[in-house]
Amino acid sequence: MAEKKQAKSKIKIVKPLKKEVKQTKELLSDLNSKINNSEVSEKDKRLTLIKTHKKITNLLLKTIPYLLFLFILDVVMLSVITVLFILSAFILDGTAADIVRYILLGVSAFMLAKFTYMNWFSKNLYFKKIIVFKYKSKVDRQKFRAVREISFTPIWFLIFFVASNFYITILVNFEIQQNFVSTGDNKVLIWAILRTTIDMMLLPSFLNSFNKIADKSKAIDANYVKLIKDQYFSNKSLFEDVEFEDNYLNLKFSKNSLTSKNGLFILVNKDDLTRPDQGRMIEINNEILDRYKEIWESYVDLLENRMKAKFNKATVHKLFWLERIYDTIFLDLFEI
Known part of the structure; x- marks a missing residue:
């Protein structure tokens, strides 16, 4: 029994961004409840959309x-x-x-x-x-x-x-x-x-x-825009049907034949790692995948709600820079 407890403690993974993930989910939940509430004015919905995603992107930005x-x-x-x-x-x-x-x-x-x-x-x-x-x-x-x-x-x-x-x-x-x-x-x-x-x-x-x-x-990468961003409605489940390549070198997206860049996930070489270490690295890779999935869900939420309302020029400018933060993340992810 003592050996099992010791083994379990060895594969503990520290997740410093766990708090941010929880906050993001809560913010999106509150946002969608207001967006779907007919008693909330269109102006308030637009303001809430901007404020919520500004808070979410601020959680992604860390001061050095x-x-x-x-x-x-x-x-x-x-x-x-x-x-x-x-x-x-x-x-x-x-x-x-x-x-x-x-x-x-x-x-x-x-x-x-x-x-x-x-x-x-x-x-x-x-x-x-x-x-x-x-x-x-x-x-x-x-x-x-x-x-x-x-x-x-x-x-x-x-x-x-x-x-x-x-x-x-x-x-x-x-x-x-x-x-x-x-x-x-x-x-x-x-x-x-x-x-x-x-x-x-x-x-x-x-x-x-x-x-x-x-x-x-300038406009961001055209391939990324055409394949992913502009067709977000067909890519909502983008991170659902995915699989890791050999040794977890990268990620393969089956629906649109895209792959992630090498080096984002942890290489799991079975010849060099012990079983506990392999399990630990695989668990972290799955956590990384979940993290990208959560960010993608936030971005899809922004893109969906953006299309439901009209915005003035100042608000469009704010949306532009919020989208750029998300775009930067996924341009860094995909091999396009």
């Missing part, structure tokens, strides 16, 4: 502390630069103004260098990520984590990123032109070299950011 810290740091530095500029340009004069001006240029140079680096190497990540699933267990007495994180960057973040650095560039150019460049000496040459360097560094970065903004506004 160090990325949030970097974003707050950017905001603080931007505020510091603004204060320094006001002090040097309008309040202080003489030596004090010169000292503040040099500090302003130093801080601005750091921010512009950071902007250039982050754009060249695509490091300007939003401080929230989509967490599809997150499980903890043990394999061969070693801790094991199964996590799926997807980067998701809203357009406001990219616009803020570009606008703030454009603003800093204007201040830097103004300060240098106003206080360090005078005609008739070799400072003009130095300024020309410096200006050219700044332009060469920042222009590709700005273009890269503008391209990202344009990409965010």
Whole structure:
């Protein structure tokens, strides 16, 4: 009996997102009760639809502390630069103004260098990520984590990123032109070299950011839209008739001959894993499948209810970004 209890404890799986799953089900239940209630006005139904799915998608988005810290740091530095500029340009004069001006240029140079680096190497990540699933267990007495994180960057973040650095560039150019460049000496040459360097560094970065903004506004993958999203009414049971391929390498959707990407599920190699470990990994894979199924049911609910009502432009814009979160998850899932 003791051996059985010990074996059972070994295959325990920690499910950190269990609370979120429960909340999602409760939110959908409340939403559908209001949608199907004839006494609720159409306006209230539309507002409830948006609010409910905003709460559901917020459960999928998790704040990454160090990325949030970097974003707050950017905001603080931007505020510091603004204060320094006001002090040097309008309040202080003489030596004090010169000292503040040099500090302003130093801080601005750091921010512009950071902007250039982050754009060249695509490091300007939003401080929230989509967490599809997150499980903890043990394999061969070693801790094991199964996590799926997807980067998701809203357009406001990219616009803020570009606008703030454009603003800093204007201040830097103004300060240098106003206080360090005078005609008739070799400072003009130095300024020309410096200006050219700044332009060469920042222009590709700005273009890269503008391209990202344009990409965010483009329609999502056409195959995904035509096969899955636009035909959601025929794909309600998409996750019902599925089976895992050999060794749980990926998932096969029988109804529309789609497969999932490799690496999303845990590879179960019977030659390398003990029976208890195999059972543990198979259980986690089934949990991951259930997680995708739950998210798909939420998305179908949004798509169905969206078609039942008319929305103004502002609400359509909100729906667009809610759908983008769901779309990001399933574009990451399917091999299309």
